[in-house]
Amino acid sequence: MLNEEEDVFDSVTWESPSAPPYDNSDGNPPSRPGFIQSTVESNDDPLQPKWEGYLITSVRDPVKELAETKDAYVSYLVSAKTNLPIFSTPNPTSRRRFQDFVFLREHLVRDFPACVVPALPDKHRLEYLTGDRFSPEFMERRRIDLHRFLERIARHPMLQRSTLLRAFFESTEWHVYMHQHVAHPPTQEPSPGLIDNISDTLLNAFSRVRKPDDRFLAMRENVDKFEDGLTTTERLYTRIRNRTSDLTADYHDLAVAVQGLGFLESGITDPLNHFSNSLLEFSALERHLTQTTTDPLLMHLQSLLTYSHANRAVLKLRDQKQLDFEELSDYLSGVTAERDRLSAIISGHAGSSGLGIGAYLKDRVDALRGMDDDRSRVEKMKKLDTKIKELQDAVTTAHETSDAFNDATLREQAIFQYAKETEMKDMLGDLADGQIEFYKAAMEEWERVIPILQRIRVDV
16 A cells, blocks of 8 residues: 555646647647647746647547458558648648557657657557457557557657658658658768767676766656556556456346345335346446546556656666766776876886886786887877877767757656646546546436335335
């Protein structure tokens, strides 16, 4: 059980600006975060996200294509409503299959490495459903997950304006566009240079940032708390679901037993039949609550957890950029010290004394190899000077990259916070609505049958 004094969702701002869920028949776009239509506001903070318009997406109408063949697959109707200038029409629509969504995500991750790109549903893992990939239950589950995936992209002020996403909604020759995008990506992959080669050599999975930034430490701590809260809530509601399923079966069995009792008690058969019907109705209400409220909640919790993992991956990549800079700086310091040592020996001002046992042993090895002359030292110094120049450029690039990634990560955290607040509010609102509907229907059913039971008279 959760500690009553601990709020696992204390990072959620319940009073965030929001609007009712989007209705396709409504001509006005929502105003909640992610659907802001104008950047002309009082917010001039460069680290705060800015939206240039709205993008409202939907995934519906799953259809089995090429049925009765080994190449059968499911396509989904994807549509959008937008005022973004990058789109050529305000209502783009197309049909896409799951592999098209996979391509979209993989290349958004590659083209926007500093952005939190949401994950797609696992292709093989089914937590709460059974059946093949063409069953109505599976297709509906996947449709919901794909719909949520596009919603998260549409809320992102940078991803929503990507040319790849535009083609995903608009292109009538999507496969041709995919090949063109692979051949000519919007950002060319940089060829491996000095920074990459050195990083591959020096860095490993156990490296840690030596000068951590308190801002990102706090972000990582918030992510940990959020994921712990989601995991705990998922575990609790899984237990609730299992117990509700047991209760559903128990109420059904009780209804059958009461109905059998009514056949034995001829004087109260009709009231007992009403009571049995109410028990069956209550059992059906419990089952309906599980299917329409609890199961979607569990799916959404799992989806939010994978979304948070994508956010954690961006934080980890930011640490890697800082680690690149730190390791390169250390490498530059070592090479510079070696150049200074050789310069001191040549000028006769110092030897290897005072530079440690390593430098002393290196001098002895060089002497044994016949390299202990000034000419070899001068040649080595020239090589070191060249390497120092390359390293200085690499360190400058790494520092600029690290700083830019810091700024991008700060913006991403603000965007993720907006998306998280919106989803949490919608998810918990749906949970509350489902519970209210269940208890309202249950009260009506029991209020209907209780007067009937009260009219039973038993002679003693």
